[in-house]
Amino acid sequence: MRAVIVRSFGGPEVLEVAEVAVPEPGAGQVRIRVAAAAVNPVDLQTRSGALAAGGLLPERAVVGLGWDVAGTVDVLGPEVVGFRPGDAVIGLSDRLALPLKTQAEYVVLDADAVAAVPAGTDLVAAATLPLGGLTAAQALDIARVEPGDTLLVTGAAGSVGGYTVRLAALAGVRVVAVAGGGDEELVRGLGAEFFVPRTADLPAAVRDLVPGGVHAAVDAASVGMPVLDAVRGGGSLVGVLGNAPTPLRGIRVGNVWIRADGSRLAELAAAGLRPRVADVLPLDEVGEAHRRLAAGGLRGRLVLVP
Structure with a gap:
């Protein structure tokens, strides 16, 4: 599968859409087939090395990008209840130093970081909500x-x-x-x-x-x-x-130091909030998304679709 990673820090040119193995869920985890993943300022700070310079991101050979995700449940790990394959969900990947995050074709999250949304939800818009x-x-x-x-x-x-x-x-x-x-x-x-x-x-x-x-x-x-x-x-x-x-x-x-919270995320999804999408881009154009976000002036989030 394809996933956005960086192997070194720098400008948008260091972003790589790499072929990586499809992740397998462990106990208490779900694998999500990604429909959409938003691009946030924290992704720019990760890619540039600002988080590493601030002592927040330990040295890793490969770092994945992406916090927000919307998609469908693909596989349940052991001990997961409350979800079924095919459920529409949103979730948050709140750990920094992971080799695979949400800007990918599949992502594995702890089940308590995920919330179900009604069938028929606009998953592109929903991907802008979690973070x-x-x-x-x-x-x-x-x-x-x-x-x-x-x-x-x-x-x-x-x-x-x-x-x-x-x-x-x-x-x-x-x-x-x-x-x-x-x-x-x-x-x-x-x-x-x-x-x-x-x-x-x-x-x-x-x-x-x-x-x-x-x-x-x-x-x-x-x-x-x-x-x-x-x-x-x-x-x-x-x-x-x-x-x-x-x-x-x-x-x-x-x-505020953000933490994933699936139950709270479910409340937010039902609260009548108004997600705003600035534009939708294919995963391969992640570099363009970083350049546009860095330029400022957007109203709403840029969303990547694999």
Whole structure:
């Protein structure tokens, strides 16, 4: 079968669509025939060597790429219950140092990292949900917002930011969304009550809208200290990329470190979220997908289909 791998770090030219053995599921695992796999910023960071330089990716001769997957169950390993061959599923591969991940024709995942979706689900769109949706949900867990609270979300037009806005709004949280000037209609459509263009003086603009500052923030765009300054004393701030600022004024600061969670993923699949697909490309064009994602400006995820 074909799978996207890297044997050395660098630009998109190091990406290889290699012929590899079809993986076999072990106990508690399922093999998925891949219908679609999204391309995320973490794939670019893996390929470039940024994760290895940061000490997050140990040295390996071969590293696979891909976190999100949508497809159908192909083979069940021993001790797996709740799935049958042919079931439509989505899942998340949350380990970094694997020789085979989701950008492949087949992938093996732990069964508890997989969620069934209704037959007839658009699997290309569904492939954009696991990483962004779970990151948003787990960030909101850390933020501890309640209905009626105010929440600032940076990068609100992106994948994680957009899912955060939507989930918070569905929970009755009043959202202040920060995004590009042309994205106001998009983020308001996701449920944001307030909008702040990312070019604004963020703390001043937010405090004009919410006197005293917001109860909490999810900093999906890694803005840092200006976001902290927009949060009221004793509030909370959640960083998404591991670089949350120093806590000041009694603000509780944390980072979300994504983990696979099939049961939570099943909840997200039923929550009425709106997956966004920027474009669909064949697996062989993974290098083009990396170049386009690096160039920025996408609204939605690029999806690879084998």
